[in-house]
Amino acid sequence: xxxxxxPGDTIDGFVIGDCLHKGGNGYVYRVRPPxxxxxxxPLLMKVPGVGPGEPTLGVVSFEIEQTILPLLTGSHVPRxxxxxxDAMRPYLVMEEIAGEGLAAQxxxxxxxxxxxxxxxxxxxxxxxxxxxxxxxxxxVKPENFIVRTGGEAVxxxxxxxxxxxxxxxxxxxxxxxAGSAAYVSPEQLQGHRGDPRSDIFALGAVLYELAxxxxxxxxxxxxxxMRDRLWRLPSPPRSLVPSLPPPLQExxxxxxxxxxxxxxxxxxxxxxxxxxxDQVQLTxxxxxxxxxxxxxQLRSWxxxxxxxxxxxxxxxxxxxxxxxxxxxxxxxxxxxxxPALRRATQALVAMNAEFRLMFVSAIEAAALGExxxxxxxxxGKHLDHRNRLRMWVAPLELPASRTSLHxxxxxxxxxxxLDLARVNHVDLIVIGAPGTSDRALAWWRSVASTVxxxxxxxxxxxxxxxxxxxxxxxxxxxANPPMGVA
Amino acid sequence: MHALLGDFVGYGxxxxxxxxxxxxxAEEGAIVLxxxxxxxxxxxxxxxxxxxxxxxxxxxxxxxxxxxxxLAGLPLFAKHAPSYFVHASAASPERWDYVDSxxxxxxxxxxxxxxxxxxxxxxxxxxxxxxxxxxxxAFQPSPGTPIPVRGPRRWLAIVGSVGQPxxxxxxxxxxxxxxxxxxxxxxxxxxxxxxxxxxxxxxxLPAALAYRVESGI
Numbered sequence: 238x239x240x241x242x243x244p245g246d247t248i249d250g251f252v253i254g255d256c257l258h259k260g261g262n263g264y265v266y267r268v269r270p271p272x273x274x275x276x277x278x279p280l281l282m283k284v285p286g287v288g289p290g291e292p293t294l295g296v297v298s299f300e301i302e303q304t305i306l307p308l309l310t311g312s313h314v315p316r317x318x319x320x321x322x323d324a325m326r327p328y329l330v331m332e333e334i335a336g337e338g339l340a341a342q343x344x345x346x347x348x349x350x351x352x353x354x355x356x357x358x359x360x361x362x363x364x365x366x367x368x369x370x371x372x373x374x375x376x377v378k379p380e381n382f383i384v385r386t387g388g389e390a391v392x393x394x395x396x397x398x399x400x401x402x403x404x405x406x407x408x409x410x411x412x413x414x415a416g417s418a419a420y421v422s423p424e425q426l427q428g429h430r431g432d433p434r435s436d437i438f439a440l441g442a443v444l445y446e447l448a449x450x451x452x453x454x455x456x457x458x459x460x461x462x463m464r465d466r467l468w469r470l471p472s473p474p475r476s477l478v479p480s481l482p483p484p485l486q487e488x489x490x491x492x493x494x495x496x497x498x499x500x501x502x503x504x505x506x507x508x509x510x511x512x513x514x515d516q517v518q519l520t521x522x523x524x525x526x527x528x529x530x531x532x533x534q535l536r537s538w539x540x541x542x543x544x545x546x547x548x549x550x551x552x553x554x555x556x557x558x559x560x561x562x563x564x565x566x567x568x569x570x571x572x573x574x575x576p577a578l579r580r581a582t583q584a585l586v587a588m589n590a591e592f593r594l595m596f597v598s599a600i601e602a603a604a605l606g607e608x609x610x611x612x613x614x615x616x617g618k619h620l621d622h623r624n625r626l627r628m629w630v631a632p633l634e635l636p637a638s639r640t641s642l643h644x645x646x647x648x649x650x651x652x653x654x655l656d657l658a659r660v661n662h663v664d665l666i667v668i669g670a671p672g673t674s675d676r677a678l679a680w681w682r683s684v685a686s687t688v689x690x691x692x693x694x695x696x697x698x699x700x701x702x703x704x705x706x707x708x709x710x711x712x713x714x715x716a717n718p719p720m721g722v723a
Numbered sequence: 724m725h726a727l728l729g730d731f732v733g734y735g736x737x738x739x740x741x742x743x744x745x746x747x748x749a750e751e752g753a754i755v756l757x758x759x760x761x762x763x764x765x766x767x768x769x770x771x772x773x774x775x776x777x778x779x780x781x782x783x784x785x786x787x788x789x790x791x792x793x794l795a796g797l798p799l800f801a802k803h804a805p806s807y808f809v810h811a812s813a814a815s816p817e818r819w820d821y822v823d824s825x826x827x828x829x830x831x832x833x834x835x836x837x838x839x840x841x842x843x844x845x846x847x848x849x850x851x852x853x854x855x856x857x858x859x860x861a862f863q864p865s866p867g868t869p870i871p872v873r874g875p876r877r878w879l880a881i882v883g884s885v886g887q888p889x890x891x892x893x894x895x896x897x898x899x900x901x902x903x904x905x906x907x908x909x910x911x912x913x914x915x916x917x918x919x920x921x922x923x924x925x926x927x928l929p930a931a932l933a934y935r936v937e938s939g940i
Contacts, residue, residue: 297855297874304871322904324873403870404852404862 242266242284249321250274251282251330259286263295268330276318279333284326297406298396303329304403305395309370313363313391334391339382339443346450347478350485354511357444357488359390361508364440365662367392368433368504371401375430377439378420379446399430419452423467423495426460434497437504441492448485449477453493467495470534473525483523484514490522502558502591505662509560509593509641512661518638558591559664564654564688566669567598567625567644574669574701575629581667581699583633594640597657598626599650619644651687659693666692670700725751726801728843729758729810732794733775734886735919735936736926738782742790749793757797758810758843759819765795769819774929781928805902807835811844821845822881825859832859832877839872839900839907840879848883848896848909852876869906880907886919886936893939 242264246253250271258265263285270280285299306329307317321328342348342356360382367374374381376397383391399405407430422438429435445453453471457463474489475481488510494500501507510517517523563582566572586592600622622644630640647653658666671683689696731745732738749755763769763779764786771779786794799816800809807813812820812827813835822831822842828851832840850862853876864870872878883896894911901908920933934940 300871300874322871322873402865402868404850404860406852406854406874406876408854408860 248282248326248328249319251280251319253282257281263299267333270318270330274318274330276316276332278316279335280318280330281315281333283329283331299327299329301398301406302395303327305372305398305400306331308400309367309372309395311366311370312389313366314395315391315393334383334385334393336383336385336391339379339384339390342384343379343443343446343450346447347481348447350480350482350514353444353447353485354514355388356384356390356447357440358508358511359384359388360440360443361504361511362662363390363392364436364504365508368436373399373430373433374436374439375399375425376417376421377436377443378417379443380417382443405430418458418463419446419454419456421463422497423464424497426464426467432497433504434500434502437492437500437507438494438497440504440507441489441500444485444489444492445471445474448474448481448489451477472528473522475524475526476528479526482514483519484510484517486525487517487519487523488514490525503560503662505560505664506558506593509595509661513641513643516641518636558593559589560593560595560662561585561589561665561667562595562597562654562658562661562663564650564666564668564684565596565598565626565629567622567629568600570625570629572669574699577701578667578669578699579629579633581697585665585667585697586633586635592639594635595643595657595661595663596626596630596640597643597645597654598622599645599647599653602646602648615646619646651684651691654684654688655691655693663694665695665697667697667699670698724803725753726803726808726841727753727755728808728841728882729756729797730760730843730884731758732764732782732786733760733771733779734932735778736781736922736928737919738778739785739787739790742786742793746790746793754801754803754808755797756801756808756810756843757794757799761794761797764791774932777929778932781926802835802837805837806839806841806900807837808841809835810842812842813840819844822851822879825851825861828861828879829853829859832879835879838877839902840877841898841900842879842881843884845881846884846887846889846896847881848898849881850907850909851879851881853878864907864909866909866911869901869904869908871905872900872907873905878907880909883909883911886916888939891939893937 242248242253244253244255251268251274254267254269256264256266263283266282268280268282270276286295303320303322306314307320315334316332317329318332319330348356363382364374364377372395374392374395374397376394381392381394383393385391397407420439420442422435424432425435442453454466454469457465471493474486475483488507492500492507563578565578582594586594600618623642626642626644630642643657645653645657654666654668657663666688668685668688670685685698689698725748727745727748731741745755759769760775760779763771764783800807800813809816811818812822812831814820814830820827821844822828823845831842832851832853848864850864850870851859852862854860859879880898882898885895885897888894888896892911893916894913897910897912899908899910916936920937923933923936924930
């Protein structure tokens, strides 16, 4: 049993400061590090609540966080500076994140649509980053997010989390393993702790609260009250805030589907839709403005009777629900590489059940000053290329809910494609190789080579098979670099 | 410190060389335990399939008397706080029960009386641990990942077998326990299993034994 810690005490060289938080998951103190541990940013020390009257769950939770948090990297989690693994006095020293707690933003809710989409996408980014590292948080709620001044979200408190490469210390602990009452997913209430889509449900509940100021299922105080969500449909957010745009309602209710396999399959897809609400495929629920009537609630209840939540295999393999970016050169519609690129796209779609396709055309920025003809003006050119892109995609006969079209003006197509890939958690970029006629151009100067070298993901470079007659003579050296995406 | 959890003979054609090496480990202070195959050398009882019978017969013919006496004198379990080592189950080591489920793992861990129990007998690496409800839960470890094994709970590791791992990976399995950092790391390491299989064939032992070594089944 650890003795009480007081400000001024020293633990392994860390001088204890003010106690910032005291709760079920332990105590958090500001600390001053010894010089050799000084990381150059403010630090916090977390210790578990141990002793008479403290819940034993707190100790297990602390152990889980102590294992998982140091393994996580990236800007969406606090950096860990020191881990005290002495059984008598365990502690965790981590970065203090500067920013606003999401709970403060919830207090200001309802947020306006633009802010909601922006904050929501940042939260989804943080979840995606953690999921990619094989970790499920399982206690997503406003109190566990901090939004940095720059808009990036940081996820805190991994005391309920699960890492795929480590034993789940809360396995089978049904009653305590559930997260927080207002946000916990239906399957967690049934003891399932292996599905990243549980975090997507909780994210949906957080988005709902940011959009309306109220949690979707209230704040049930009993386990039975929490189980309501196994079948009850939440009131549509637009019944509380009629001005909420339908795409945002669509996104929120899609996250809050009772069955995990009907939710978004990855947080990347949620972030994507929040960043491109105009591209969201609306279903009937987008328009709902009144609470579910008796009929719909009954249908929902009927579907859920018996074992309420059928658990489907979660998409555990990273990239099994990929976001695929296809770079289409609409400046050169006659290029012979287009059919090959389309075939490659078709093959990729056939391989993945849960995909998301972004078709991107990076076009040259229009000259300053409006031209005489519509297609010479910036907006006219944009519209023209959007239509070309739509025609390019049409033969693929893809469901609109899984595709989006983007025409981007850019002086540097490679950098533009890479930026889009980074922001949208793209798993695969599909791009045409430099054509035969451009082969003489140094490969490393082409858009495809820059994208391949710097991409944050895999790149599928599509080349048109060479025809017999053009295979032998070597192409002439060309003085001018070719235009467009190649 | 090394702990060798038994079944040194009865699978391959190298019984003599293996026992010789194991005897050296024992002299150096390693924990060496008796497995059911080792016990079968001086007793004809117990059930073994035809292949194992043939390999045991080969071992009986080739082992020297001192080697046979060494195997016969091995203990069934060893305590070395906070760890307990056994070939099969601590619940009744001489019955050669398999620890292959959360239930059998709980009985074994309770019987061992130590927080860390290490077992052989079953060939696949598994880590069992006590959940807050007091039951055991099974976990499939990833080789090379150190797993913290702290807390006031019981842990039971099936360390994996050197020959005949059953996961189609012929690499040998072993496990490290760092009792200071309190971490268990499961490992796989490749060895010249083609030579081992070749020796089995040349010794005239059943071809299936060679095939299993080659293909990790």
